[in-house]
Amino acid sequence: MPEHSCRDAAEPCTRKVPIFASLSDGELGRISAMIRHRKYTKGQALILEEQPTDTLYIIQQGQVKLSKMTPQGKEQILHVLSSGEFFGELNILSSEELSNFSAYALTDTAICMLTRTDMEQLMAENPDITIKLLKTVAKRLAHTENLAQSLATKDPEIRIASMILELSDKYGKPRSGGITVKLPLSREELASYVGVTRETISRKFSRFEDLGLIELVGNKQLIVKDRMSLERYMAMA
Numbered sequence: 001m002p003e004h005s006c007r008d009a010a011e012p013c014t015r016k017v018p019i020f021a022s023l024s025d026g027e028l029g030r031i032s033a034m035i036r037h038r039k040y041t042k043g044q045a046l047i048l049e050e051q052p053t054d055t056l057y058i059i060q061q062g063q064v065k066l067s068k069m070t071p072q073g074k075e076q077i078l079h080v081l082s083s084g085e086f087f088g089e090l091n092i093l094s095s096e097e098l099s100n101f102s103a104y105a106l107t108d109t110a111i112c113m114l115t116r117t118d119m120e121q122l123m124a125e126n127p128d129i130t131i132k133l134l135k136t137v138a139k140r141l142a143h144t145e146n147l148a149q150s151l152a153t154k155d156p157e158i159r160i161a162s163m164i165l166e167l168s169d170k171y172g173k174p175r176s177g178g179i180t181v182k183l184p185l186s187r188e189e190l191a192s193y194v195g196v197t198r199e200t201i202s203r204k205f206s207r208f209e210d211l212g213l214i215e216l217v218g219n220k221q222l223i224v225k226d227r228m229s230l231e232r233y234m235a236m237a
Contacts, residue, residue, distance in 0.1 A: 013060040013112035016084035019132040027126070034118045040105040047088070049102045054116040058086045062109025063184050066101045067192070077193040078144060080106070080184050082170070089133050092119045106184055151195045159194040160204045161234045164214065168224045178215070178225040187219060 013035070014020050014028045023031070037060075040046055047053050049068060057064075059081055066079040066087055078101060081087060087103060090096070114122075123130045151159070164181075172179035183190070191198045205222070208214045213230045215223040224230060 058112040063106040
């Protein structure tokens with residue numbers, strides 16, 4: 001795996017991560033000296049489920065998906081993370097050293113890594129980091145619980161509409177005519193995110209397009225033409 005450094009980058013990864021926001025330039029510089037850096041190519045695994053790990057991974061550039069294998073042998077995507085976000089925090093806060101998910105690069109991705117030993121030292125010196133880590137853990141647990149409830153109870157069409165709104169919030173850019181969303185996942189991956197087949201994703205996308213709620217632009221982009229109407233459609237469905 002190619003090594004790189006973000007020390008001289010225009011925006012080092014330590015400045016992008018909210019858990020380090022309260023630290024001084026000197027403290028950020030000290031953390032940068034602790035960090036290991038790696039680059040991953042699209043599709044490459046950063047960590048595999050049940051693999052030993054003691055590392056906090058910070059995304060300097062690129063996108064990463066976190067996923068688990070279901071008992072039926074299918075991939076279930078849990079989160080899609082982008083520049084400035086991180087994962088592996090449970091392995092920092094817990095003595096459990098096996099990862100409970102796999103992580104794959106969705107694009108060519110640059111990663112900054114801190115070991116548990118270094119993070120424990122940082123948290124001891126800066127309790128605010130621990131609080132922010134715990135807030136992130138709570139937020140992700142809530143997301144996972146909502147995902148599990150959605151997969152168990154909601155109609156597939158509602159799950160897909162909800163996913164469109166989620167991706168719009170995270171990756172959407174307002175343009176004339178709506179919100180343009182560059183999709184971080186393939187159709188197959190979108191299907192595994194909401195627990196449906198690829199054919200169902202394509203069919204429901206076409207239905208939403210016929211209703212004037214979205215516009216498809218190839219396979220990797222869509223336009224949310226009327227967000228409020230999409231929300232109302234979900235409420236009525």
